[in-house]
Amino acid sequence: MSVIATPARQSTGGISARTVNRVVIYGLLALFALFYLMPLFVMLVTSFKTMDEIQNGNMLALPQAPTFEPWLKAWGETCVGLTCAGIKGYFWNSIKMVVPAVLISTLLGALNGYVLTKWRFRGHTLVFGLMLFACFIPFQSVLLPMATILGSLGRFGVTLRNATGLSFGLGNPTVNLVFVHVVYGLGFTTLFFRNYYEAFPTELVKAAQVDGASFFQIFRRIMLPNSMPIFVVTVIYQFTNIWNDFLFASAYAGTGDAMPMTVALNNVVNTSTGVVEYNVNMAAAMIAALPTLLVYVVAGRYFVRGLMAGAVKG
Amino acid sequence: MAFLEINGLRKRFGSVEILKGIDVDLEKGGFLVLVGPSGCGKSTLLNTIAGLETITEGEIRVDGRTINDLHPSKRDIAMVFQSYALYPNMTVAGNIAFGMEMRGVPAQERQKAIDKVAKVLQIGHLLQRKPSQLSGGQRQRVAMGRALVRDPKLFLFDEPLSNLDAKLRVDMRIEIKRLHATTGTTIVYVTHDQIEAMTLATKIAVMRDGEVQQFGTPAEIYNNPTNLFVADFMGSPAMNLIPATIGGNGNALSVVLQREAREPISLPLADAPSGLSAFHDKPIIFGVRPEALTDPEGAERNASNIATADCHIEVVEPAGSDTFAVTNLGGKAVVARLRADANIQPGTSTPLAFNLTKAVFFDPATENRIL
Numbered sequence: 001m002s003v004i005a006t007p008a009r010q011s012t013g014g015i016s017a018r019t020v021n022r023v024v025i026y027g028l029l030a031l032f033a034l035f036y037l038m039p040l041f042v043m044l045v046t047s048f049k050t051m052d053e054i055q056n057g058n059m060l061a062l063p064q065a066p067t068f069e070p071w072l073k074a075w076g077e078t079c080v081g082l083t084c085a086g087i088k089g090y091f092w093n094s095i096k097m098v099v100p101a102v103l104i105s106t107l108l109g110a111l112n113g114y115v116l117t118k119w120r121f122r123g124h125t126l127v128f129g130l131m132l133f134a135c136f137i138p139f140q141s142v143l144l145p146m147a148t149i150l151g152s153l154g155r156f157g158v159t160l161r162n163a164t165g166l167s168f169g170l171g172n173p174t175v176n177l178v179f180v181h182v183v184y185g186l187g188f189t190t191l192f193f194r195n196y197y198e199a200f201p202t203e204l205v206k207a208a209q210v211d212g213a214s215f216f217q218i219f220r221r222i223m224l225p226n227s228m229p230i231f232v233v234t235v236i237y238q239f240t241n242i243w244n245d246f247l248f249a250s251a252y253a254g255t256g257d258a259m260p261m262t263v264a265l266n267n268v269v270n271t272s273t274g275v276v277e278y279n280v281n282m283a284a285a286m287i288a289a290l291p292t293l294l295v296y297v298v299a300g301r302y303f304v305r306g307l308m309a310g311a312v313k314g
Numbered sequence: 315m316a317f318l319e320i321n322g323l324r325k326r327f328g329s330v331e332i333l334k335g336i337d338v339d340l341e342k343g344g345f346l347v348l349v350g351p352s353g354c355g356k357s358t359l360l361n362t363i364a365g366l367e368t369i370t371e372g373e374i375r376v377d378g379r380t381i382n383d384l385h386p387s388k389r390d391i392a393m394v395f396q397s398y399a400l401y402p403n404m405t406v407a408g409n410i411a412f413g414m415e416m417r418g419v420p421a422q423e424r425q426k427a428i429d430k431v432a433k434v435l436q437i438g439h440l441l442q443r444k445p446s447q448l449s450g451g452q453r454q455r456v457a458m459g460r461a462l463v464r465d466p467k468l469f470l471f472d473e474p475l476s477n478l479d480a481k482l483r484v485d486m487r488i489e490i491k492r493l494h495a496t497t498g499t500t501i502v503y504v505t506h507d508q509i510e511a512m513t514l515a516t517k518i519a520v521m522r523d524g525e526v527q528q529f530g531t532p533a534e535i536y537n538n539p540t541n542l543f544v545a546d547f548m549g550s551p552a553m554n555l556i557p558a559t560i561g562g563n564g565n566a567l568s569v570v571l572q573r574e575a576r577e578p579i580s581l582p583l584a585d586a587p588s589g590l591s592a593f594h595d596k597p598i599i600f601g602v603r604p605e606a607l608t609d610p611e612g613a614e615r616n617a618s619n620i621a622t623a624d625c626h627i628e629v630v631e632p633a634g635s636d637t638f639a640v641t642n643l644g645g646k647a648v649v650a651r652l653r654a655d656a657n658i659q660p661g662t663s664t665p666l667a668f669n670l671t672k673a674v675f676f677d678p679a680t681e682n683r684i685l
Contacts, residue, residue, distance in 0.1 A: 203399035206366050207460075211413035212387030221412075225403035
C-alpha cells in the first residue's frame with residue numbers, strides 16, 4: 001500500500017497540508033488539556049505549600065519547600081464545623097455509604113437487565129420505559145417526597161427497636177443514603193445492563209436451561225461472569241455519581257456523624273476561623289477526589305472497552 | 315408405538331399461528347430431519363420439543379411419556395445450537411460438565427464422563443482451553459460433546475452446520491452420520507439445507523408456513539413429492555417443473571410441451587397415473603428431475619418408459635462430474651443432466667431422453683400431485 005501511496009503524496013504536495021492539519025489538531029488538543037488540567041495543577045501545587053508561600057508567592061509556582069503538613073492537617077486535624085478531628089471520619093462515612101450503594105444498585109441493575117431481556121414478560125417494554133424515565137427525573141423534585149419516606153422509615157425503625165431491640169438500620173442516615181442512591185441509580189444500572197444483555201446470545205441461556213440450571217444459577221454462572229465490561233462501566237459510573245453527590249448527602253445527612261465527604265469538604269471550606277488555609281482546603285479537596293480518580297485509573301481501560309461493547313459484532 | 319410422537323401440535327403467538335397442527339413420529343434410533351425455508355416453523359418445532367417454547371395445543375411424547383409441561387432439563391434431551399452456545403467463561407471441560415454439575419454429579423464421575431466423551435470426539439487436547447481459543451470445527455465438536463455426555467433419550471440439533479465453511483460442513487456431516495450409526499441415538503435435526511436432509515435422515519419432514527408438507531423417507535420425498543413445493547424444494551439442481559397440457563386420447567395419453575418457434579413436443583405416456591385422464595386438454599405441471607432428462611446413450615437402461623425428443627440447447631454447463639444442458643420448454647428454462655463427456659454444443663438441436671417412469675404431474679390450481 002505504501003509503495004503506491006508515497007509517490008502520489010509527493011506529487012500533490014500533500015505532506016505539508018497533512019502536517020498543518022496535525023499541528024492544528026494537536027495544538028488545539030494540547031490547549032484544551034492545559035485549560036482542563038490547570039485547576040488540578042494549582043490545587044496540587046497549593047496543597048504542598050506553606051501558608052507563607054501561598055500569601056507571598058505566585059499561584060502557579062512550584063512549592064519551594066514541599067510539605068505534607070497540609071495533607072496531614074486536612075486528614076487529621078482540620079475543623080469541620082465545630083469538631084476539629086480532620087476529614088478522615090467523613091472519608092470513611094462516604095466509603096461506608098458508597099460501597100454498599102454501588103454494589104446493590106449494580107447487582108439489582110444486572111438482575112433487572114437479565115429479566116428484561118432473557119425472561120420477557122407481558123409489558124416488559126413498558127416497565128423498561130418507566131425505569132428509563134426514572135433516569136430523567138431531576139434530583140430536586142424527589143427531595144421532599146423522599147424526605148417524607150425516609151422519615152416514615154425512621155419512625156418504623158423506632159417501632160421495630162422498641163418491639164425487637166433491633167432497628168435493622170432503619171432511620172440510620174448512612175442506610176438512608178444507601179437506600180436513596182440505590183433507588184435513584186437503579187434506572188441507570190438497569191439501562192446499562194439491559195442494553196448489554198440485549199446483545200447477549202440467548203442461546204447461551206437456552207443451553208443452560210437444557211443443562212438444568214435454575215434462574216439464579218444462570219444469572220450467577222453464565223450472565224455475571226460474561227458481564228465484566230458493563231459491570232466495570234456501571235461501577236465506575238455509580239461510584240463517581242454517588243461519591244460526588246452533594247444534594248442528597250446534605251439533605252438527608254447534612255449534619256451529625258454520618259455526614260459524607262462532600263458535605264464535610266464544604267464545611268471545611270466554609271469554616272471561618274481567622275485565616276483561610278488554602279493549602280489545607282486544597283489537600284482536603286484532593287483527598288475527596290482521590291477515590292474516584294483511583295477507580296478510573298484502575299478500571300478505566302475497561303470503561304472505554306465497555307462503552308464500545310456491543311457496538312460492533314464480535 | 316413410536317419413540318417420539320408429536321400429535322396435533324399447535325403454537326400461537328397472540329393471533330399468529332406459527333405451527334398449525336404438526337403430526338410427526340420417529341422410531342427409536344431414527345434420524346428425523348425437519349427441513350424447510352426460513353420462517354417455516356422448523357426451529358420453533360424443535361424448541362417446543364426441547365421445552366424452550368411452550369405449546370398451545372397438542373402433545374409431545376418421548377418413549378411413551380408425555381413431556382409437554384416438563385422443564386427442559388427434565389425431558390432427558392440434549393441440544394446442539396446453531397451458534398454452539400458454549401459458555402465463554404468456562405473451559406471446554408467446564409462446558410461439557412456444566413449439566414452434570416447442575417445435577418449434582420460428583421466431581422470424579424464428571425471427570426470420567428468428560429474423558430470418555432473427549433476420546434469419542436478426539437478433543438482431549440482441548441479440554442483446558444476456552445471456547446474463544448477454538449476453531450469453528452472444534453467448537454462444533456465441543457458442542458456435540460456437551461450433548462453426548464448427558465447420554466439422553468433424544469438429541470436435538472438446531473442447524474448445527476450452518477456456521478461452518480463448505481468443506482468442514484461436509485466433514486462434520488459425515489461425522490454426525492457416523493456418530494449416529496455408532497451410538498444408535500435418536501436424533502431430531504433442523505436444517506434449511508436439503509442436501510443435509512437427504513444425506514442424514516431416516517425420515518424427513520418438509521415444512522412450510524407451520525405445516526408439514528410431506529413426511530417420509532428421503533427416497534419417498536425425492537421420488538414421490540406430494541406437491542409442487544416439496545418437488546421444488548428438495549433436490550439440487552431443482553426438479554424441472556414445466557407447464558404442459560395433456561393430449562392424446564382414451565388410454566393413450568401424452569404430455570404436450572410448448573416450444574419457442576417450433577411445433578410442440580408430444581411425449582406418449584405408457585403408464586400414466588389414473589388421475590391424469592381427468593386433465594385431458596387441460597394445463598398441468600410436468601415435473602422431471604434433471605437426471606431423468608439426459609442424452610439417449612446415458613439414459614437408464616431398464617427404465618420402461620423413455621421418450622426421446624429433439625431439444626434446442628441454449629446453454630451448456632460442464633460441472634466436472636456431469637454436464638448440465640439448459641433448454642427451453644413450456645416457456646421455462648429446463649435443465650438436463652448429461653454424461654461428463656457428452657458431446658453437446660450450445661445453439662444446436664440434440665435429442666434428449668425423457669425418463670417418464672420418474673416423471674410426476676401436478677395440478678396447477680391446487681399444486682398437489684396428480685396420482
